[in-house]
Amino acid sequence: MKYISTRGSAPALTFEEAMLSGLARDGGLYVPESIPQMSAADIRALNGLPYEEIAFRVMRPFVGDTFSDETFADLIAKTYAGFGHNARAPLVQLAPNHFLLELFHGPTLAFKDFAMQLIGQLFEEALTRRGERVTIVGATSGDTGSAAIEAFRGLDAVDVFILFPHGRVSEVQRRQMTTPSEANVHALAMDGHFDDCQARLKDMFNDFDFRDEVRLAGVNSINWARVLAQVVYYFSSAVSLGAPDRKISFTVPTGNFGDIFAGYIAKRMGLPIDRLVVATNQNDILHRCLTSGDYHTSEVHPSISPSMDIQVSSNFERALFDAYGRDGKAVAQLMDELKSGGFKVSQGALQALAENFDSGRVSEEETLATIKSAHASMGELLCPHSAVGVKVAEAQRDPATPMITLATAHPAKFPDAVEKASGIRPGLPERMADLYDRPERVTRIENDLGALETLIRERLAN
Ligand SMILES: Cc1ncc(COP(=O)(O)O)c(C=O)c1O
Numbered sequence: 001m002k003y004i005s006t007r008g009s010a011p012a013l014t015f016e017e018a019m020l021s022g023l024a025r026d027g028g029l030y031v032p033e034s035i036p037q038m039s040a041a042d043i044r045a046l047n048g049l050p051y052e053e054i055a056f057r058v059m060r061p062f063v064g065d066t067f068s069d070e071t072f073a074d075l076i077a078k079t080y081a082g083f084g085h086n087a088r089a090p091l092v093q094l095a096p097n098h099f100l101l102e103l104f105h106g107p108t109l110a111f112k113d114f115a116m117q118l119i120g121q122l123f124e125e126a127l128t129r130r131g132e133r134v135t136i137v138g139a140t141s142g143d144t145g146s147a148a149i150e151a152f153r154g155l156d157a158v159d160v161f162i163l164f165p166h167g168r169v170s171e172v173q174r175r176q177m178t179t180p181s182e183a184n185v186h187a188l189a190m191d192g193h194f195d196d197c198q199a200r201l202k203d204m205f206n207d208f209d210f211r212d213e214v215r216l217a218g219v220n221s222i223n224w225a226r227v228l229a230q231v232v233y234y235f236s237s238a239v240s241l242g243a244p245d246r247k248i249s250f251t252v253p254t255g256n257f258g259d260i261f262a263g264y265i266a267k268r269m270g271l272p273i274d275r276l277v278v279a280t281n282q283n284d285i286l287h288r289c290l291t292s293g294d295y296h297t298s299e300v301h302p303s304i305s306p307s308m309d310i311q312v313s314s315n316f317e318r319a320l321f322d323a324y325g326r327d328g329k330a331v332a333q334l335m336d337e338l339k340s341g342g343f344k345v346s347q348g349a350l351q352a353l354a355e356n357f358d359s360g361r362v363s364e365e366e367t368l369a370t371i372k373s374a375h376a377s378m379g380e381l382l383c384p385h386s387a388v389g390v391k392v393a394e395a396q397r398d399p400a401t402p403m404i405t406l407a408t409a410h411p412a413k414f415p416d417a418v419e420k421a422s423g424i425r426p427g428l429p430e431r432m433a434d435l436y437d438r439p440e441r442v443t444r445i446e447n448d449l450g451a452l453e454t455l456i457r458e459r460l461a462n
């Protein structure tokens with residue numbers, strides 16, 4: 001299995017090379033050269049298997065010979081052993097034919113743990129075998145950062161630097177990043193929005209001297225391994241509701257487009273997905289683009305679902321690559337136009353996107369009202385991101401087709417918004433009960449590439 005860049009001019013890499021390098025050297029994102037297929041019989045055989053076994057069968061064909069079967073199965077087993085629910089990703093019924101897929105039972109209470117815990121294991125195994133060290137730099141609107149720190153804290157072969165937008169993550173998210181005491185963890189509160197953090201991260205990848213000097217690696221969803229691990233729960237949930245013998249739809253609260261892109265990959269592998277619905281908050285560039293073809297960035301409006309306050313949606317590039325018939329030059333041209341504000345998707349590409357994705361947008365008021373009504377009518381306390389998903393799903397679903405909405409974070413990560421909506425302040429699990437008392441360690445930094453690179457060099461030298 002080889003991986004190629006969405007911009008068409010970086011060398012093709014193996015799974016291990018793509019995983020350890022993150023962004024392609026032409027600025028693009030790696031995608032598999034071809035998508036492995038699962039037959040109806042293969043999919044039917046997943047029903048009733050433990051999550052770990054489903055994960056092995058779904059991901060194995062993408063990994064090539066990077067890991068032996070035995071090692072890969074062992075790493076998957078270690079990955080999910082610490083999750084707080086035996087099913088790992090349990091389904092809860094919200095209404096007739098509407099289900100919630102709870103993806104928040106991992107160590108940092110967000111769906112990011114599904115991939116990040118696995119990547120931690122895969123990195124450690126591969127780096128130990130190669131005798132190498134890497135410097136991970138990640139950009140976060142709150143959840144990727146905490147999940148990455150949890151997955152890599154204390155590992156010998158890795159330093160991890162996380163850029164988060166100062167003042168724009170929830171207190172729980174910030175404390176999850178600033179309270180770990182391991183010397184290899186560096187939480188950096190940067191001026192600006194998440195998009196600025198992600199832009200500086202990409203600048204570092206495109207500064208080849210710096211990239212090679214510090215041996216830069218990325219664990220945002222620019223890293224294909226992140227997307228791959230998220231494909232698994234589309235299979236596990238769909239088969240438990242009758243796939244492949246009936247079609248299932250999914251609604252996904254969306255920001256950087258990684259999670260919904262994983263659903264698209266599941267569909268391309270053969271999972272009979274009827275509709276994949278993108279749910280956005282008031283930062284609705286994806287909804288606007290999917291309905292009009294117009295992808296122009298505007299000001300980011302801070303919301304009560306802050307992890308989705310994103311305008312430059314990284315993985316949308318992967319979807320565009322397929323929509324443009326895998327024409328890397330066309331994608332490179334669009335990404336150039338994005339630097340000056342945006343682009344217009346061609347009619348053909350827009351039609352290709354529309355064949356795979358629907359979308360909806362939810363206001364702040366609607367998000368609060370959905371948290372309130374889901375709690376009152378179903379006893380389910382939703383985080384604001386999951387509420388965005390539920391609202392869009394309720395408006396758009398076909399009652400005859402099961403709809404699964406992804407619940408992407410635990411409500412206790414966003415207690416203020418949840419309390420405002422429902423009157424209930426969700427508590428953290430026992431193991432995190434002292435989070436508010438732990439000392440914080442964080443560095444304020446300006447939105448400046450030079451300052452960031454200098455800080456990283458200095459920290460690595462110490
Ligand atoms: C809680 C939560 N929900 C939804 C999203 C959106 O996911 P994605 O960026 O993969 O679209 C994020 C951030 O990525 C998140 O942290």
Ligand SMILES: N[C@@H](CCOP(=O)(O)O)C(=O)O
Nearest residue numbers: 140141142143144220221307
């Ligand atoms: N919402 C994310 C933003 C980064 O997304 P990623 O999936 O590309 O890592 C976050 O919580 O940081």
